Amino acid sequence: MKRTLSALCKNEPGVLAKMALECEKYDANILSLAAGETENPKVSRIVLCVDGNDEAIDEVERYLDSLDVVIQIDDLSRKDFVDRELVMIKVGMDREQTGQLMQIFEVFRANVVGMGQKTITVELSGDQERVDGLIKMLIPYGIKSMCRSGMIALKRGDE
Amino acid sequence: MKRTLSALCKNEPGVLAKMALECEKYDANILSLAAGETENPKVSRIVLCVDGNDEAIDEVERYLDSLDVVIQIDDLSRKDFVDRELVMIKVGMDREQTGQLMQIFEVFRANVVGMGQKTITVELSGDQERVDGLIKMLIPYGIKSMCRSGMIALKRGDE
Numbered sequence: 001m002k003r004t005l006s007a008l009c010k011n012e013p014g015v016l017a018k019m020a021l022e023c024e025k026y027d028a029n030i031l032s033l034a035a036g037e038t039e040n041p042k043v044s045r046i047v048l049c050v051d052g053n054d055e056a057i058d059e060v061e062r063y064l065d066s067l068d069v070v071i072q073i074d075d076l077s078r079k080d081f082v083d084r085e086l087v088m089i090k091v092g093m094d095r096e097q098t099g100q101l102m103q104i105f106e107v108f109r110a111n112v113v114g115m116g117q118k119t120i121t122v123e124l125s126g127d128q129e130r131v132d133g134l135i136k137m138l139i140p141y142g143i144k145s146m147c148r149s150g151m152i153a154l155k156r157g158d159e
Numbered sequence: 160m161k162r163t164l165s166a167l168c169k170n171e172p173g174v175l176a177k178m179a180l181e182c183e184k185y186d187a188n189i190l191s192l193a194a195g196e197t198e199n200p201k202v203s204r205i206v207l208c209v210d211g212n213d214e215a216i217d218e219v220e221r222y223l224d225s226l227d228v229v230i231q232i233d234d235l236s237r238k239d240f241v242d243r244e245l246v247m248i249k250v251g252m253d254r255e256q257t258g259q260l261m262q263i264f265e266v267f268r269a270n271v272v273g274m275g276q277k278t279i280t281v282e283l284s285g286d287q288e289r290v291d292g293l294i295k296m297l298i299p300y301g302i303k304s305m306c307r308s309g310m311i312a313l314k315r316g317d318e
Contacts, residue, residue: 016189017179024172032203033175033194036244036307044191045306082273085195086245086284088313114241116317125245125284144317147204148195149308154247158275158303 002031003057004049004076004083006153010069011044019046022063028052032150043071047152080156086149087131088113090121092142101141108134119144161190162216163208163235163242165312169228170201178205181222187211191309202230206311239315245308246290247272249280251301260300267293278303 009015016035023030028050035046050057065073076083093101098120105112105122108130114121124134128151135143168174175194182189187209194205209216224232235242252260257279264271264281267289273280283293287310294302 013183013186013188014179016192017176017183020173020176020179024176027172029172030175030194032196033192034308035189035192036246036309037191037305038307039248039302039305047306082247082280084245084247084272084282086243086308086311087195088241088243088311089198090313113243114313114315116315119317121241121313121315123243123284125282143198145313146196146198147206147311147313148197149193149245149311150195152245152247152306152308154249154273154280154304154306156273156275156280158278 001054002049002051004047004151004153005061005064005073006045006047006076007064007073008038008043008045008071010071011042012069015069016046018067019048019064022060023050026052026056026059028056028060032148034150034152047150049151076153081153082156083127083151083153084125085128085131085151086123086125087135087146088121088123089135089138089146090119090144091138092118092144093120097141104137110134160213161208161210163206163310163312164220164223164232165204165206165235166223166232167197167202167204167230169230170203171228174228175205177226178207178223181219182209185211185215185218187215187219191307193309193311206309208310235312240312241315242286242310242312243284244287244290244310245282245284246294246305247280247282248294248297248305249278249303250297251277251303252279256300263296269293
């Protein structure tokens with residue numbers, strides 16, 4: 001099963017390696033990971049989407065929670081979160097298809113960030129459904145390269 | 160010095176852990192990391208922003224390049240790339256400030272993704288300068304929580 005964990009960690013060397021090794025130990029496959037700064041320069045947030053059996057992921061979560069460097073860990077599937085992902089896609093384009101592609105970009109509110117002779121590059125941020133939707137629509141045109149950020153998330157409401 | 164490396168890797172367990180351990184070995188501090196899917200389900204792209212002395216990072220780059228699981232590695236500071244980052248920010252808000260905040264969001268083209276009694280949550284995707292700019296503007300209002308995806312990047316042009 002796919003699950004997404006969000007960990008607030010102290011900015012110390014070796015945190016990422018520990019997390020990755022632990023996931024490997026339990027055969028939990030890391031599908032995506034986003035590690036970045038937070039409002040506090042001493043703290044970073046690591047959001048990881050893992051695939052594996054439920055008990056293994058529970059084990060990973062418990063282990064991470066037990067680490068001194070981990071301040072807080074949340075299972076994003078269990079709580080109320082706003083989640084977003086960023087994707088950049090370079091898609092093949094010939095002149096006849098430009099109009100069709102532009103319509104797709106407009107529907108998904110994707111922004112053009114670059115253009116070549118034979119390709120056009122767009123970015124989109126949205127929930128996973130929207131990102132997956134755009135990718136599906138662009139596959140027939142030929143996706144030349146793609147880069148996804150992995151999911152990031154914040155709790156809903158004031159908390 | 161800050162440098163950003165982008166690695167195309169085979170989807171095999173342990174890649175992330177190897178990378179993270181290697182960076183630690185050379186005292187190259189990982190500032191952010193984004194690992195996600197690409198157009199090829201067997202391949203993922205890992206973009207990492209590291210801080211450390213130049214020779215250490217060169218060493219890390221050479222080591223990563225020597226790994227079987229690493230297909231290609233690029234130094235984003237050396238080539239022509241479009242880079243983007245996604246950020247979500249929950250910022251404090253009282254009624255009198257709503258108008259000012261909305262103006263800032265409009266200037267930066269940040270999207271409101273949630274609202275509570277005392278806070279408002281926005282997302283923004285852009286280059287690091289724009290993301291840092293928005294954060295700077297919002298600090299006086301009180302940033303309650305923040306999550307950054309780390310940089311993602313694709314080569315400019317058709318390549």
